[in-house]
Amino acid sequence: MHIAYLSSALSVHDERFLSKLVERGHRTTLITYYPGALPPRIAAIRGLAVIHQRPGFLARYDSGLFAFKAPGLRRLLSALRPDVLHSGYVWKDGFAGALAGFHPHLVMPWGSDILIEPDRSLVLRWIVRYVLRRADTITCDCAAVADKIVALSEYPRDRIVVFPWGVDRTVFHPGAPPTPIRGERGWDGTVILIMTRSFEPVYNVAGFVAALPAVLRARPDVRVLLVGAGSQEGLLRAMVRRLGLGDTVHFLGRVSPEHLAGYLRAADLYVSNSLSDGASLSLLEAMACGLPVVVTDVPALLEWVEPGLNGLVARRGDSDALARTLLDALADRERLSGMGARNAAVARERADWERNVDTLEGIYRTLAAEARA
Numbered sequence: 001m002h003i004a005y006l007s008s009a010l011s012v013h014d015e016r017f018l019s020k021l022v023e024r025g026h027r028t029t030l031i032t033y034y035p036g037a038l039p040p041r042i043a044a045i046r047g048l049a050v051i052h053q054r055p056g057f058l059a060r061y062d063s064g065l066f067a068f069k070a071p072g073l074r075r076l077l078s079a080l081r082p083d084v085l086h087s088g089y090v091w092k093d094g095f096a097g098a099l100a101g102f103h104p105h106l107v108m109p110w111g112s113d114i115l116i117e118p119d120r121s122l123v124l125r126w127i128v129r130y131v132l133r134r135a136d137t138i139t140c141d142c143a144a145v146a147d148k149i150v151a152l153s154e155y156p157r158d159r160i161v162v163f164p165w166g167v168d169r170t171v172f173h174p175g176a177p178p179t180p181i182r183g184e185r186g187w188d189g190t191v192i193l194i195m196t197r198s199f200e201p202v203y204n205v206a207g208f209v210a211a212l213p214a215v216l217r218a219r220p221d222v223r224v225l226l227v228g229a230g231s232q233e234g235l236l237r238a239m240v241r242r243l244g245l246g247d248t249v250h251f252l253g254r255v256s257p258e259h260l261a262g263y264l265r266a267a268d269l270y271v272s273n274s275l276s277d278g279a280s281l282s283l284l285e286a287m288a289c290g291l292p293v294v295v296t297d298v299p300a301l302l303e304w305v306e307p308g309l310n311g312l313v314a315r316r317g318d319s320d321a322l323a324r325t326l327l328d329a330l331a332d333r334e335r336l337s338g339m340g341a342r343n344a345a346v347a348r349e350r351a352d353w354e355r356n357v358d359t360l361e362g363i364y365r366t367l368a369a370e371a372r373a
Contacts, residue, residue, distance in 0.1 A: 001364055002027040004080055006073075006097050007088035009110070010034050013165065013281070014088065015041045020357050022047045026364075029080060033069060033093075051076065066092045070099035077102045083368040089113050091124050094131040104367035107135035111278035111300075112202065114140070114148050129153045136367055139360070141165055141279035142300040161363055164279040166353035167288045171257050174290030174344050178266035179259065181225070185250060190223045191330060194267035194291075196260065196282045197274065199230030204296075206232060207319045208273040209239045209249070214323035216248065219330055224249045225263055264289040269329060269336065275316055277301055288347035292339035294322075294329050304350075310342040 003026050007014050010032060021028040022045055029049040030042070037043075038052060053072070055065070073096050077085060086106045087097035090113040097105055118125040132138060132153035139161040140146055146160045182188050197203035205226065215222055226236070226249060233251075240249045252263065264270070270286035270293045277298045286293055287304070293311035295301045305311040314325035329336060 001084065001368060002029070002080070002082040003364065004029050004031055004077060004082035004085045004102075006031045006085060006093045008033040008035075008093055009089055010039050010042050011110075012041075013110070015039070015045070016165070016353070017360075018042065018048055019045050020353075024357070024361065029082065031073070031076065033066075066096045067099055069096040073097070074100040074102070083371070084364050086364075090131050091117065091127045094135075095127050098131045098134045104136040104371045105134070106363060106367060107131060107138045109138070109140050109145055109149070111141075111145060112276065114145050114152070115276050115278070116202070118152055125152070135159075136370070137161065137363055139163065139363055142303055144299040144303070145278055161359065163356050163359045164284065164351055165281065166351040166356040167281065167284045167347065168257065168353050169288055169348070169351075172261050172264070172285045172288035172347075174265065174288075174340075176261070176265065179262035181250075181263060181266045185223070187223050190221045191219065191269070192223050192225060192267040193269050193271050193326070194225040194227065194264060194286070195271045195273070196227040196264075196285070197272060197280075198228050199226075199232040199236055201232065202274060202276050204273045204275050204317065205236055206239060207317065208271060208322065209236060209243070209245070211273075211319040211323040211326065212245055212248065213243055214320065215326050216245075218327055222248065222330070225252055225267060226250070227252045227255060227260060227263060229254050260285065261289060264291055267291060269294060269326075271322075271326070272296065272301065273314075273322055274298055274301070279303065284347060284351040287343035288351060290340045290344040292329065292336040293343065294325055296322075304346065310339045310346060 003021055005028060018030060031051045033053055035055055077100060084104050084106055085097055085102045087094040088108060090109050094107050118128045129152055132149055132155050137159055141164050143162055146162050149155055150157055195208055197205055199205050264286050270291040272283055272295045274296055277300050279300055293305060295305050295313055296316040297313050307313045312325050312329050315321040
């Protein structure tokens with residue numbers, strides 16, 4: 001099949017989908033309005049056709065100009081004649097795709113474009129509703145997003161396909177050796193917490209750092225790995241200095257999936273302190289590596305974590321509650337070990353990337369067949 005993949009975010013999720021589509025033999029054309037040079041991991045995908053229409057002198061206003069891309073996109077799709085148009089962020093690329101009028105159109109929300117942003121602006125709410133109501137099928141990664149889609153647009157629930165995108169289990173699994181971070185840092189005999197969320201407000205990494213002094217008063221053997229980057233990195237580094245956590249918290253930056261898996265296997269407990277979420281890839285990667293988890297009470301995360309069975313849950317936005325939950329988790333190492341084993345089993349059963357991509361291909365085939373009928 002020929003898939004026109006419309007996305008201007010070009011995140012790690014885009015890279016994974018595009019790579020897999022090409023690998024599975026689909027003719028795949030990326031259409032993007034990404035404002036800079038293509039990210040290296042996207043540019044390196046062999047066999048991917050790319051139509052990169054970079055914004056010009058109005059680039060700084062580009063997030064509000066997607067409606068004006070529709071006429072050019074309509075002409076482009078008319079020439080390409082793909083079997084399916086697959087669009088990403090709903091009120092950006094999805095809006096351009098809906099206005100272009102091409103069918104069949106698969107809309108894949110990312111999470112915040114449904115869960116957060118429509119509630120911040122009547123204009124965005126109208127745009128999101130417009131896009132959703134004109135989609136031939138919608139797919140998302142969790143029931144929480146699907147429920148919000150129905151609430152926003154009254155879209156038929158039976159036309160929404162929910163599947164978690166999943167993890168590469170050849171990389172993320174408990175069977176390989178951990179990285180030697182304990183020896184490198186002098187952390188032998190310590191308990192390592194790991195957080196792998198981007199340093200953005202929605203993931204509230206700052207709230208996690210704020211909880212650490214209370215944790216350390218009771219458990220001075222705790223150490224922390226922060227994996228990632230983002231707009232709040234300067235703030236987080238300043239917090240670590242101000243709170244005297246320089247010997248406790250280690251920033252690793254962005255790392256490859258292979259290195260990330262090694263760090264997860266070296267840790268004792270995964271932590272997510274997000275304020276909103278879909279089916280978090282970071283969480284699934286940790287589960288696949290056999291880690292017990294502490295997460296916040298975000299509905300999408302509770303689709304994966306059953307309190308007391310395979311993890312513990314803290315109240316969102318409450319650093320004191322997070323500290324108490326972390327100490328509760330660390331009080332029983334045998335219970336943590338059992339939780340980790342259950343998480344590895346859950347990931348094998350529900351979060352296998354290869355198996356879950358089959359679902360996406362099935363959506364494409366159904367849409368193409370309906371369009372030909």
